[in-house]
Structures are given as structure tokens and as C-alpha cells.
Amino acid sequence: MRDFTYYTPTEVVFGRSAEDHVAELVKKYGGHRVLIHYGGGSVVRSGLLDKVCRQLEEAGVAFIKFGGVVPNPRLDLVREGIELCRKERIDMVLAVGGGSAMDSAKAIAYGVRYDGDVWDFFAGKAKATQALPVGVVVTNPATGSEMSDSCVITNEQEKDKRGYSSPFGRCRFAVSNPERTFTLPPYQTSAGIADIMMHTMERYFSNDMDMALTEHLAEALLRTLKENAYRVLADPADYVARAQVMWGGSLAHNGLTECGMERDWACHKMEHELSGMFDVTHGAGLTALWPTWARYVYKTNVERFVRFAVNVMGLPNNPEDPEGTALKGIEAMEQFYRDIRMPVTTTELLGRELTDTEIEELARRCSHDGAITVGKLRVLGREDMKAVYKLSR
Ligand code: NZQ
Ligand code: ZN
Numbered sequence: 001m002r003d004f005t006y007y008t009p010t011e012v013v014f015g016r017s018a019e020d021h022v023a024e025l026v027k028k029y030g031g032h033r034v035l036i037h038y039g040g041g042s043v044v045r046s047g048l049l050d051k052v053c054r055q056l057e058e059a060g061v062a063f064i065k066f067g068g069v070v071p072n073p074r075l076d077l078v079r080e081g082i083e084l085c086r087k088e089r090i091d092m093v094l095a096v097g098g099g100s101a102m103d104s105a106k107a108i109a110y111g112v113r114y115d116g117d118v119w120d121f122f123a124g125k126a127k128a129t130q131a132l133p134v135g136v137v138v139t140n141p142a143t144g145s146e147m148s149d150s151c152v153i154t155n156e157q158e159k160d161k162r163g164y165s166s167p168f169g170r171c172r173f174a175v176s177n178p179e180r181t182f183t184l185p186p187y188q189t190s191a192g193i194a195d196i197m198m199h200t201m202e203r204y205f206s207n208d209m210d211m212a213l214t215e216h217l218a219e220a221l222l223r224t225l226k227e228n229a230y231r232v233l234a235d236p237a238d239y240v241a242r243a244q245v246m247w248g249g250s251l252a253h254n255g256l257t258e259c260g261m262e263r264d265w266a267c268h269k270m271e272h273e274l275s276g277m278f279d280v281t282h283g284a285g286l287t288a289l290w291p292t293w294a295r296y297v298y299k300t301n302v303e304r305f306v307r308f309a310v311n312v313m314g315l316p317n318n319p320e321d322p323e324g325t326a327l328k329g330i331e332a333m334e335q336f337y338r339d340i341r342m343p344v345t346t347t348e349l350l351g352r353e354l355t356d357t358e359i360e361e362l363a364r365r366c367s368h369d370g371a372i373t374v375g376k377l378r379v380l381g382r383e384d385m386k387a388v389y390k391l392s393r
Pocket of ligand 1: 039042069070071073099100103141142144145148150151152180181182183253268
């Protein structure tokens with residue numbers, strides 16, 4: 001079993017009344033002049049933004065509203081936000097929205113406390129030593145950014161999407177009211193669930209086989225998300241089901257389901273190239289790759305895929321035919337993705353086949369010109385990446 005550090009400093013306030021605590025949390029974590037950062041308008045239409053602003057006004061906290069974050073959040077807006085924060089002497093960034101607003105807020109928070117260009121962190125040229133405090137009001141359970149140490153930004157000029165993780169990327173607080181997720185369109189709901197499950201699957205598909213507690217927590221999380229996916233799609237206002245998804249989203253990516261195990265992350269790395277190049281929804285990019293990835297790597301650790309088939313997908317174990325059981329588990333997951341209307345090939349994702357030239361380029365970027373590999377369960381080099389992208393068509 002591997003040694004590990006479990007660090008989850010985020011205060012999570014969860015439930016129907018969670019939003020009533022925003023001003024109190026802002027003050028508790030030192031916000032006096034706050035940048036409220038949000039997306040393309042869903043929080044305006046829902047009245048959530050107004051509610052947050054009213055609370056801050058009543059509490060005597062100064063704030064500026066700064067919207068316009070798009071899915072796969074852009075570096076240009078981050079740079080604009082950094083300038084604004086400096087000019088207005090902002091001391092906290094409060095994201096109201098989904099993973100894109102949260103990540104954009106985190107990047108702004110890094111940039112304000114750094115003399116160079118914020119992209120340095122994402123390009124691997126600098127390490128953060130500080131950041132402004134960040135709080136979030138979550139509207140899309142998907143990325144787990146509210147509790148994760150990660151932040152993913154797209155450099156639109158280069159069509160380059162890169163993540164940066166550090167302890168300074170952890171939010172001080174997260175406010176999660178499942179009712180706010182009732183308005184999510186079915187596609188975003190499904191993509192979010194796929195992303196949540198994948199955050200735990202990237203950790204579960206490990207060659208470390210002796211950390212039973214982490215493994216069982218991961219299996220429970222995956223089964224719960226799968227069951228509740230059907231419920232929220234049948235009834236978007238099912239509070240209890242939405243709550244399972246929302247809390248699952250936070251736990252799937254806060255480190256709990258990796259303690260003592262090695263993480264894989266191959267699908268995420270390969271997907272980030274897809275959403276960087278084609279601006280597709282991250283969760284849908286993941287489901288378009290996973291079945292191909294799984295069939296490409298399962299022979300490296302058949303037992304791990306058997307456990308997935310039996311303990312997550314609920315299939316009978318056939319000790320005579322472990323490979324058959326493993327493959328049935330992959331098939332069952334693929335069927336689940338179809339059930340929730342997610343693509344299971346890149347052709348379904350893009351509406352056309354990836355060209356050979358695009359595959360070369362995706363693998364070139366993902367492997368940093370052949371300099372790095374991805375994945376741990378099975379290490380994938382540039383040629384493997386090309387093979388997976390090709391087979392995913
Ligand atoms: O922009 P608005 O108008 O708010 O609309 C959003 C957006 O169009 C809408 N939406 C959000 N909450 C809603 C809602 N619509 C109705 N009702 C609500 N309650 O949904 C659309 C998608 O929102 P977005 O924030 O882009 O989605 P998501 O939360 O999936 O975030 C995706 C981004 O996070 C990154 C992804 O790569 C992608 O860039 N990730 C971040 C991670 C992290 N920081 O730890 C980990 C992930 O693996 C992921 O890479
Ligand atoms: Zn993800």
C-alpha cells in the first residue's frame with residue numbers, strides 16, 4: 001500500500017439553505033473586496049447571482065461582478081480578471097457557477113499573486129507559492145473543482161488546454177445547494193455525471209490491489225452515481241437524487257478515492273487535447289474515449305477490470321473466464337453511457353471521424369512531442385495514444 005497525504009481544507013456547506021451562508025463564509029475567510037466571477041448567464045437567469053449580491057450588500061462586503069466565462073475557460077479572460085483584481089484591490093474571488101467559472105476564478109487567484117504571466121503555471125514554468133482566497137457557489141456538479149486542487153484553462157491562441165494543480169488551488173469554502181442543479185440541461189447533467197465517475201475511475205483503475213477501503217469507497221461512489229443518473233434524468237427536480245450526484249462530485253475528486261493507490265489519468269490527459277482542439281464538453285469527451293481506452297489496456301490488469309465488472313456494474317463473476325467478465329464490464333459501462341445519451345466514440349462526439357492528421361496532432365500535443373507518457377495502469381506512449389484515438393473513431 002502506498003503512503004499518502006490527505007489534504008481537503010475546503011469547508012463545504014451543503015443543502016437547501018446552503019446559499020444563506022455565503023456572506024458569512026466570505027467574511028470568515030477574509031473577503032472585504034470580492035470579485036464575483038460567473039459564466040454566460042445561467043446564474044443571472046436563475047436569480048442566484050442577485051441573491052449572492054444582495055447578501056454581500058447587506059453584510060457590508062464590497063464586490064465587483066465579472067461574468068463571461070465560457071465552457072473550457074479562456075486564458076484571455078483570466079488575464080483580464082487579474083488586471084481588474086489588481087486595479088480594484090480585490091482580496092477574494094468568489095465563483096458562482098460550474099467548473100469553468102471555478103477554474104477561471106482559481107487561475108485569477110494565482111495570477112494576482114504572481115509577478116509573471118499566469119500561463120507560466122500551466123506551461124510548467126512556475127510553481128505557485130500563494131494565491132488569493134477562492135470561494136465557490138456550485139451550480140454544476142461535475143468537475144469537483146470545488147474540492148480539488150486542480151484548475152484547467154484553455155489558451156485559445158494555441159488551442160492548448162492545460163491543467164495546473166497545487167495546494168493553493170483548493171477553495172476555502174464551497175456552497176452546494178442541489179436545488180440549483182434542477183435547471184441543468186440533460187446533456188450537461190449526463191456529462192457531469194460521466195466526469196464525476198471518471199474522476200474516481202481514473203484512481204480505481206490502478207495496479208495497486210491491496211487498499212480495500214479506498215477501493216470499496218470508490219465502488220460505492222460509482223454505483224451510487226450510476227443509479228442516480230437514471231433518477232435525475234427521469235426527474236430533474238428529484239432533490240435526493242441530485243444531492244447524491246452533487247456530493248458524489250465533490251468526493252470523487254477531493255482525493256478520498258485515491259488514498260493508498262496510484263492514479264492513472266490517461267483518459268483525462270487525452271480528453272483535454274480533444275476539448276482543447278475541438279471545444280467539446282469535457283464529460284462527453286471522456287465517454288467518447290473510455291471504452292476504447294479500457295479495451296486497449298484491460299489485459300494489463302484483468303483482475304482490476306473483473307472487480308469493476310462485478311462490484312460496480314453488478315455482473316456475475318465467472319472465475320473460468322476472467323477476460324470475458326472484464327470485457328462484459330466494459331460493455332456494460334458503454335451501455336450505461338448510451339443510456340444517459342453520451343457519445344461512446346469520437347465520431348459520435350464530433351459528428352464526423354477524426355482525420356489521421358488530427359490524430360497525429362492530438363498525440364503530439366498529449367505526449368509533448370514524444371517527451372512524456374500518460375497513464376499508470378498501462379503506460380501509454382505517443383504511438384499508443386495514436387492507436388487509442390484511431391480506435392475511438
Ligand atoms: O455559463 P453558464 O451560463 O453558467 O452556463 C453553463 C455552461 O453553459 C451551464 N450551467 C452551469 N450550471 C447550470 C448551467 N445551466 C443551467 N443550470 C445550471 N445550474 O452549463 C454549461 C457548462 O458549464 P461548465 O462550468 O463549463 O461545466 P463544467 O462544470 O463541466 O466545467 C467544465 C470545465 O472544468 C474542467 C473541464 O476540463 C472544463 O474546462 N475540469 C476541471 C477540473 C478541476 N478543476 O478539478 C477537473 C475536471 O476533470 C475538468 O477537467
Ligand atoms: Zn474531469
